[in-house]
Amino acid sequence: MPKLLKRLQRFRSGSPLSFRLLAWILLFSSAFTLIASALQIYSDYRKDLSQIDSRMQAVESGYSSSLARSLWALDQKLLQTQMEGILSLPDIVHLRLGIEPDSELVMGEIPRGADIQSHSFDLVHQGDEAFKLGELTVTADLDRVYQDMKVKVGVIMATEFLKTFFVSILIIWVFQHFVTRHLTAMANYAKDFSLTNLNTPLTLDRPDTPSHRNDEIGRVTEAFNQMRERLNDDMARQERDAAEIHKFSKAIEQSPSSVVICDRQWRVEFANRKFTQLTGYDAKSIVGRHPGALSNDNLENRDNSHLWQSIRLQVQRVGVWQGEVNSLRRNGERFWEQLIVTPIKDGANDTTGYMILGEDISIRKRYEQQLLRQANYDILTGLPNRMLALDRLKLALAQARRESSMVGVMFLDLDNFKHINDTLGHDAGDNLLIESARRISSSLRGTSTVARLGGDEFLVILPGLTGPESSSQVAERILKTFTPAYSLNGQEVFVTTSIGIAIFPTDSDNSGTLLQHADAAMYQAKHQGKSSYAHFTPELSEISHERLQMESRMRRALELQEFELYFQPIVDTATGKLRAAEALLRWNNPVMGLVMPDRFIPLAEETGLIVPIGEWVLEQACLAATGWKAITGQDIGISVNVSPRQFRDPGFTKAVMRALSNNELAPKRLELEITERLLLDNSIETAEILREMDSAGIRLSVDDFGTGYSALSYLKSYPFDTLKIDKSFVQDVMKESEDATLVRAIINMAHSLGLTVVAEGVEDEQQTHFLQQEGCDFAQGYFYSRPLPAGEFTEWLRTNHRISI
Numbered sequence: 001m002p003k004l005l006k007r008l009q010r011f012r013s014g015s016p017l018s019f020r021l022l023a024w025i026l027l028f029s030s031a032f033t034l035i036a037s038a039l040q041i042y043s044d045y046r047k048d049l050s051q052i053d054s055r056m057q058a059v060e061s062g063y064s065s066s067l068a069r070s071l072w073a074l075d076q077k078l079l080q081t082q083m084e085g086i087l088s089l090p091d092i093v094h095l096r097l098g099i100e101p102d103s104e105l106v107m108g109e110i111p112r113g114a115d116i117q118s119h120s121f122d123l124v125h126q127g128d129e130a131f132k133l134g135e136l137t138v139t140a141d142l143d144r145v146y147q148d149m150k151v152k153v154g155v156i157m158a159t160e161f162l163k164t165f166f167v168s169i170l171i172i173w174v175f176q177h178f179v180t181r182h183l184t185a186m187a188n189y190a191k192d193f194s195l196t197n198l199n200t201p202l203t204l205d206r207p208d209t210p211s212h213r214n215d216e217i218g219r220v221t222e223a224f225n226q227m228r229e230r231l232n233d234d235m236a237r238q239e240r241d242a243a244e245i246h247k248f249s250k251a252i253e254q255s256p257s258s259v260v261i262c263d264r265q266w267r268v269e270f271a272n273r274k275f276t277q278l279t280g281y282d283a284k285s286i287v288g289r290h291p292g293a294l295s296n297d298n299l300e301n302r303d304n305s306h307l308w309q310s311i312r313l314q315v316q317r318v319g320v321w322q323g324e325v326n327s328l329r330r331n332g333e334r335f336w337e338q339l340i341v342t343p344i345k346d347g348a349n350d351t352t353g354y355m356i357l358g359e360d361i362s363i364r365k366r367y368e369q370q371l372l373r374q375a376n377y378d379i380l381t382g383l384p385n386r387m388l389a390l391d392r393l394k395l396a397l398a399q400a401r402r403e404s405s406m407v408g409v410m411f412l413d414l415d416n417f418k419h420i421n422d423t424l425g426h427d428a429g430d431n432l433l434i435e436s437a438r439r440i441s442s443s444l445r446g447t448s449t450v451a452r453l454g455g456d457e458f459l460v461i462l463p464g465l466t467g468p469e470s471s472s473q474v475a476e477r478i479l480k481t482f483t484p485a486y487s488l489n490g491q492e493v494f495v496t497t498s499i500g501i502a503i504f505p506t507d508s509d510n511s512g513t514l515l516q517h518a519d520a521a522m523y524q525a526k527h528q529g530k531s532s533y534a535h536f537t538p539e540l541s542e543i544s545h546e547r548l549q550m551e552s553r554m555r556r557a558l559e560l561q562e563f564e565l566y567f568q569p570i571v572d573t574a575t576g577k578l579r580a581a582e583a584l585l586r587w588n589n590p591v592m593g594l595v596m597p598d599r600f601i602p603l604a605e606e607t608g609l610i611v612p613i614g615e616w617v618l619e620q621a622c623l624a625a626t627g628w629k630a631i632t633g634q635d636i637g638i639s640v641n642v643s644p645r646q647f648r649d650p651g652f653t654k655a656v657m658r659a660l661s662n663n664e665l666a667p668k669r670l671e672l673e674i675t676e677r678l679l680l681d682n683s684i685e686t687a688e689i690l691r692e693m694d695s696a697g698i699r700l701s702v703d704d705f706g707t708g709y710s711a712l713s714y715l716k717s718y719p720f721d722t723l724k725i726d727k728s729f730v731q732d733v734m735k736e737s738e739d740a741t742l743v744r745a746i747i748n749m750a751h752s753l754g755l756t757v758v759a760e761g762v763e764d765e766q767q768t769h770f771l772q773q774e775g776c777d778f779a780q781g782y783f784y785s786r787p788l789p790a791g792e793f794t795e796w797l798r799t800n801h802r803i804s805i
């Protein structure tokens, strides 16, 4: 019993549901039992009453006639016996027999206060005529019935209570065992459920069978565990999301671009580290401010407000704004930044804020400005370049049209720049250009423009001229500034310039044509003699046109096979025997006829066409030399002229080697003629190429010696074999004693350096004798033979047997 109480106690405290359930079960089952028992007792009570009633009926039916007879017969004894017999019947406690007319016989006693039930009936004598003899009232005591009922109630109540109680206990136990303890376990699980034990599933103390899994508790358990797993997943996702968010926020924070995030009202909410580095504004100090109004300078902010208004409008309309902004750092320093402004949208595509990405492009901007400068200005002299000059010219022409004034266009070319550049080196050339630019600029008014068009060409624009003569005055001033010597590499050098002038609108009203005319005039000035100027005349355009035509014809001359090599013998001065031949280029143009190299080689050099033309010459010269061996059986050398531009071409060495190997010519049979201008450049590459040629066995000669700086000293440093005295000295040896002395000195010096000497331009016998006397090794000139086309030269070989090997 204490155990049971304890249990009950536990139910009360730990299992309120069980307790309440027990109470309810008891209440309901008791009520139900009570009602049922009450109904049952009432039914039994009614049955007892009806039994008494039927017993009284039975007394009436059984005794009325016998009592009537006894009464008729006045047989008191019998009557008494009969009445005692009735009184002995159960529950009947009292009889009253009323006898007609007024006597009565009473038997038995009615207990005081007892509940009774009475039944009366007449005693009638049945004769001819019915005669009422009396009336019998039978009274039954209901006490027994009540006693029975009380006992029944007691018994039923006790048994029903016990039954209900034990059934309830049983139900509760069953409920507790199968349901409540699991619910309690669930409750405890739920109570202890936290993020730390998310991985512990809910398990109940019951077998894991399919039926258990499918019942309500099983389903609730499963629901619990599913909930736990979902929570687990959610937590994992949340962790992942948090890590992602952390990563993104770190990325934004550490982004190399500045990042500013604003709310919908364009108030700064966040700014990353880069922003602070870039602008000097601390992120916290600008929170809540408008990104265009960070500075305290009202003027600055007002300027910015227009910009940010258009940014806002464009972001709203187009969804993005990007551009370059000249921003202000906190310290007042300006910098260029590239901004990208975009809205930040939520899942419903509503704008929740704005993001401003910024990148410092100051360096790029500076670089761009530099590029712009480079695109418009000549780096060396700082003068406007061709592009800017043309722009300025167009502007000047437009203004002159409006003002009906004149514009002078001057084309300047330094007369001996190429020579100085080749002989004194590029540095000297550069200094010359810088100084020339300065001198030209110094002779001009403020409104004039001087520009460098490239190389040694300058352009001067003279706006607002009153007449062509004003341009002549300027030209004279410029020429005058060129009079003093230039100091280059410690040497005094005299440089002159040639100026061509064209006037707007007299010569042309078009900038391009004016430039062409000025160029043509410049060539005319050069032609007149250097250090002069010339005005454009209509005839000049023809000359300039010719130059252009020649260039375009030359470009096609190779493929049209218009070039031809002539060969001129180089003979031993003492014996007159052939030693080698010099290849001299000719251009057979159907329109221009036979064009001599002096006319087209400079243009070929200028345009770079000399490189493919020179390769062709090398190839053809080697081919010819191989052919002569076949004819004569002798190895005849071949000299080929190489121009500086050709020599400096990166493919030159390969082209030479290719020509030799293609034609199987021994390198020692090939002699390359190089002008001394090339050597004075003194560049490492020149020396290397010469050495490469020399080590390959190719012979090298200095051509036109005497026309340049004629410095013998450099000859020592290079692997030359031959020195060719220029024809201008040879031709005058018999007339000018100075030239004879010079030629003699050259021969002696060359020999002392171990060089063979060739005299060029030998035209008569006297010259030959002189050279023989002076010990000049070889001679070349009309005296022996003019340069001959290949066929005629072969013929010359056949007829001339004096071949020296």
Ligand SMILES: Nc1nc2c(ncn2[C@@H]2O[C@@H]3COP(=O)(O)O[C@H]4[C@@H](O)[C@H](n5cnc6c(=O)[nH]c(N)nc65)O[C@@H]4COP(=O)(O)O[C@H]3[C@H]2O)c(=O)[nH]1
Pocket: 568, 583, 584, 585, 596, 597, 598, 601, 614, 617, 640, 641, 642, 643, 673, 703, 704, 727, 760, 761, 762, 763, 780, 781, 782, 783, 787
């Ligand atoms: N007055 C006179 N002149 C004589 C006499 N003997 C030869 N000559 C000319 O003197 C020039 C000698 O060639 P250069 O000094 O190398 O001068 C050459 C050379 O520098 C250049 N040249 C010729 N062919 C080529 C070539 O294939 N490549 C290159 N780069 N230049 C070439 O053109 C220049 C002129 O060549 P050419 O007109 O053929 O003129 C040739 C030749 O015809 C003479 O007795 N009297």
